[in-house]
Amino acid sequence: xxxxxxxxxxxxxxxxxxxxxxxxxxxxxPEEEHTHNFVEIVYTLDGKGIHTVDGKEYRVKGGDxxxxxxxxxxxxxxxxxxxxxxxxxxxxYLSDALRGTDDIFLLLRMSEFLDISSLIIKDNLLLHFEGGxxxxxxxxxxxxxxxxxxxxxxxxxxxxxxxxxxxxxxFRKMTEDPTSKLTVNEYLLDxxxxxxxxxxxxxxxxxxCGYTAxxxxxxxxxxxxxxxxxxxxxxxxxxxxKLLLTTDLSVETIVFECGFTxxxxxxxxxxxxxxxTPSQFRKNQK
Numbered sequence: 001x002x003x004x005x006x007x008x009x010x011x012x013x014x015x016x017x018x019x020x021x022x023x024x025x026x027x028x029x030p031e032e033e034h035t036h037n038f039v040e041i042v043y044t045l046d047g048k049g050i051h052t053v054d055g056k057e058y059r060v061k062g063g064d065x066x067x068x069x070x071x072x073x074x075x076x077x078x079x080x081x082x083x084x085x086x087x088x089x090x091x092x093y094l095s096d097a098l099r100g101t102d103d104i105f106l107l108l109r110m111s112e113f114l115d116i117s118s119l120i121i122k123d124n125l126l127l128h129f130e131g132g133x134x135x136x137x138x139x140x141x142x143x144x145x146x147x148x149x150x151x152x153x154x155x156x157x158x159x160x161x162x163x164x165x166x167x168x169x170x171f172r173k174m175t176e177d178p179t180s181k182l183t184v185n186e187y188l189l190d191x192x193x194x195x196x197x198x199x200x201x202x203x204x205x206x207x208x209c210g211y212t213a214x215x216x217x218x219x220x221x222x223x224x225x226x227x228x229x230x231x232x233x234x235x236x237x238x239x240x241x242k243l244l245l246t247t248d249l250s251v252e253t254i255v256f257e258c259g260f261t262x263x264x265x266x267x268x269x270x271x272x273x274x275x276x277t278p279s280q281f282r283k284n285q286k
Contacts, residue, residue: 019093020163022144023086031076039089040068041170043129043141047081058126059190060084063134065170067125085141087166126194127173128187140166184209184216184223189231196235197259202228236260237273244282251278 027049042051044060051058051066052075058066068074070091076082129137144162147155188209192200205228206216220228236258243254252263260266270278 020087020089022141022148022163023088024145025084025086027076027078027082027084030078033073033075035071035073036088037070037090039070039091040066040074041087041089041166042066042068043085043087043137044082045085045138045141046083048079049082049084050077050079051075052077059193060126061186061190063129063187065125065127065129065137065173067127067170067174085145087141087163089163089167125174127170128190129169129173130187133169133173137166137169140169184219189224192228192232193235196232196239197257199259200232233269234273237270240266240270240278241274241281244278245285254278 024045033052042060042065044062044064044066046062048059048061051060051068053066053068053072055073060066140162144159144166147159147162188205192205202217203213206213209216211219217228220226220231224231226234240254240258243249243257244251249257255263255266258266260269267277270281274281276284
């Protein structure tokens with residue numbers, strides 16, 4: 001069995017000795033904020049959780065992949081039996097993997113996500129696998145884990161190949177439009193929640209799902225019990241409530257952070273859904 005090569009340098013900083021390592025984690029309690037000298041590809045196998053990277057929250061569930069750059073402050077909160085595969089990669093290993101691709105078009109399309117000059121990921125990325133792609137990546141993770149545990153002939157070569165295939169699936173997913181294959185399911189709801197502050201037009205989301213706006217609205221309401229516009233509005237108000245409780249941002253700032261174009265519309269909708277004004281809500285919760 002290959003020895004796990006993570007070294008804790010101090011209370012909140014970790015190093016990786018080898019070029020890569022895969023660890024399966026059943027997280028029972030919050031993982032405190034830390035940094036590391038390696039890139040993490042965190043694949044959620046089961047349950048739900050919240051990763052916080054440089055102060056930004058990423059809510060994950062089964063099939064989600066969060067790509068975390070090195071030297072980023074990162075914490076994890078398990079929400080519902082969180083189990084994930086932590087694929088840890090030294091930047092030089094990632095560089096070699098990218099150089100090895102024979103698809104120049106893939107490299108060019110990744111340029112918006114990657115700094116090709118240094119071949120290092122610039123941003124944290126949240127991706128989602130479902131259907132056949134999810135089965136493939138979970139099979140590869142399980143296979144890689146088996147080879148990592150065993151010191152048998154060719155295990156190193158097979159492990160390297162499995163990790164390379166996992167990276168290839170992740171790189172391919174990076175190039176996709178995240179809304180190109182939306183259907184009315186939990187992933188769509190996550191997409192709406194994550195982007196509720198942006199200008200979400202029902203007919204555009206419907207078109208990406210392959211529906212007319214009218215048909216999309218019907219099946220969305222059947223799935224959620226709410227019309228799309230109402231659901232988006234509730235997401236914005238929920239975000240406003242969180243900002244009121246967890247930040248010192250002014251109400252005026254929160255208005256625009258949550259996607260409202262004017263203060264009056266925000267106050268009207270907040271009072272309608274919460275029953276008090278934003279200032280009263282913040283005061284009452286302290």
